[in-house]
Amino acid sequence: MTGTPHIEAAKGDFAATVLMPGDPLRAQALAENHLDDLRVVNRVRNMLGFTGTFKGRRVSIMGSGMGMPSISIYAHELFDYYGVSQIIRVGTCGGLVGDMQVGELVLADCADTDSAMIRQYPGSASTIAADPVLLQRVHSEARARGLGIRTGKVFATDWFYHPDAGFIDRLQASGVLAIDMESAALYALARQQGKRALTLLSVSDVIPTGERATHEARQNAFGTAIEVVLDAVLQIEVDA
Numbered sequence: 001m002t003g004t005p006h007i008e009a010a011k012g013d014f015a016a017t018v019l020m021p022g023d024p025l026r027a028q029a030l031a032e033n034h035l036d037d038l039r040v041v042n043r044v045r046n047m048l049g050f051t052g053t054f055k056g057r058r059v060s061i062m063g064s065g066m067g068m069p070s071i072s073i074y075a076h077e078l079f080d081y082y083g084v085s086q087i088i089r090v091g092t093c094g095g096l097v098g099d100m101q102v103g104e105l106v107l108a109d110c111a112d113t114d115s116a117m118i119r120q121y122p123g124s125a126s127t128i129a130a131d132p133v134l135l136q137r138v139h140s141e142a143r144a145r146g147l148g149i150r151t152g153k154v155f156a157t158d159w160f161y162h163p164d165a166g167f168i169d170r171l172q173a174s175g176v177l178a179i180d181m182e183s184a185a186l187y188a189l190a191r192q193q194g195k196r197a198l199t200l201l202s203v204s205d206v207i208p209t210g211e212r213a214t215h216e217a218r219q220n221a222f223g224t225a226i227e228v229v230l231d232a233v234l235q236i237e238v239d240a
């Protein structure tokens with residue numbers, strides 16, 4: 001048996017770049033729809049991981065699970081043991097801006113959080129920036145291809161059903177674009193380990209209006225935007 005406690009794969013099974021949706025079935029759908037030469041590289045706990053190629057370049061896609069403890073386990077093992085150099089979270093979020101539509105894309109240039117996990121990182125502030133190179137590449141590739149994306153601060157929360165009724169109002173007042181449950185831990189971990197991380201989110205819940213994506217729409221949240229991301233982020237490896 002080779003691998004780490006939560007991933008059973010050989011050392012070279014993952015590419016240097018990993019896209020991480022929360023849901024492993026979404027990882028499978030993304031891999032099947034957008035990659036060639038596909039191989040399953042992890043099945044432990046059904047947290048499916050795939051490695052394939054996109055326009056001839058190797059890339060992996062694997063689920064992260066929900067929440068900061070879950071993504072931090074998988075991202076740690078990928079960065080630390082499998083030699084992964086960049087992780088791009090491609091998940092869903094709750095949009096906080098009144099005129100947002102389900103399916104809109106949000107790029108997290110930084111992630112704030114109230115999670116106790118992040119305070120345990122030495123020297124960590126609560127707001128952590130995305131990798132500037134990844135951010136700039138995805139941003140400019142999206143612009144060049146006419147893909148609309150809002151860029152700004154995302155807040156990563158441990159609660160999906162938050163017990164504090166004033167929580168959303170305070171985030172909206174401070175200009176946060178969206179909430180998710182993973183971005184801040186991924187950014188903290190990448191910074192600590194000297195790796196690159198970025199989060200691109202599709203709005204699945206518009207909090208001010210109560211509009212929600214169907215399960216089917218969540219499954220296909222990114223459509224062709226995923227290919228814009230792959231083009232942008234795989235070029236970084238070539239340039240490095």
Ligand code: HPA
Pocket residue numbers: 092093094157159160179180181204205
């Ligand atoms: N809250 C937190 N995370 C989310 C949400 C939400 O409403 N929707 C999708 N991810």
